[in-house]
Amino acid sequence: MQDRRRDIIEGGLATLREYGYAGFTQPRVASRAGLRQSHLTYYFPTRLDLLAAVGRAAIDGQLAAVDAVLDGSSFEAVASAIAKVAVRHESTRVMMALAQAADQEPQLRALFRELADGIVLRTDRFLKKLIPAATEADARLLHALSVGLAVVDLAIGRPDGKRRAAAVLEAALTMISKAARP
Amino acid sequence: MQDRRRDIIEGGLATLREYGYAGFTQPRVASRAGLRQSHLTYYFPTRLDLLAAVGRAAIDGQLAAVDAVLDGSSFEAVASAIAKVAVRHESTRVMMALAQAADQEPQLRALFRELADGIVLRTDRFLKKLIPAATEADARLLHALSVGLAVVDLAIGRPDGKRRAAAVLEAALTMISKAARP
DNA sequence: GTCTATAGATAGATAGAC
């Protein structure tokens, strides 16, 4: 039931992963989903409808990935764990696409805000378990830092990008824990 | 001399500022520059040629802006100064466009890398004047943090985004200076 | 509900006039 919708959304995610926002076209998504563009518009009448549905799925997926990473990590491993989920080019492309979509289409802003707030909330909860004195400001810092590392690495594509990002995140975590108990 | 080229590049920058990478089309750029698309292709035969020239101008401009901000700032003011140059939606759109272009067009990667390295270098030099024990890793952290704050704020568009970004940057700077002399 | 043909708009690139 509603396999078509699921297929289309999956095709939309694949398209964003590969081409980003600029390459997100209905023909490409339709081809990935195994139907024609003119049929796709039956399920999602406009490009914006499609984008909203795909964005919703992307956010759910990303928050689930964050949960999975934060749940089972020790303090030592958390930096490389965050780096692993943040600096994955496929998901960075999807997240950047959402950011751009939110910038260009005001109707999608709430969606992106939900993503950012969700990640900060999860990071905050996790951080407080490790460092009781940590604040939400620390979580916001870690979030923005992860985003920046991911974006820069996507564009530069250094072979050791993931490792470098993990090192920066680890330094930030160490500083946060030191600052919390001087 | 070569006013046309200059006009076109200026039109390209304006287009990126307003529409981002996805909206960067030759007709739009040409219209901004006061000529037709079919004429624009005489100066820049392909879209990639145009993008490279506009990207070059964007990088020069951004590095100059970073220089201007870092030169005349006290320690107290630097966080809000960085936030001011980083969290400007027009320039964020341009920088994100470059990141995406670099991701999709391998020939543009060197350009983006030059931008990132240039900012880190400048940040490092500035930081060492404020905090002699600061390292390049600290500069990389500040750079990634600025990028992340800018991207997130662009997509969410909070009215007090600039202030919030400045607060996070200030917290990071304070932590760096404390960590450097424990 | 499932699907296609096709219209209408816009993109990028070429050939060639002046």
Added chain:
DNA sequence: GTCTATCTATCTATAGAC
């Protein structure tokens, strides 16, 4: 060198067949 007409490809959306 300056500029335009125009071709081809691609995109989004609509009308309508089954």
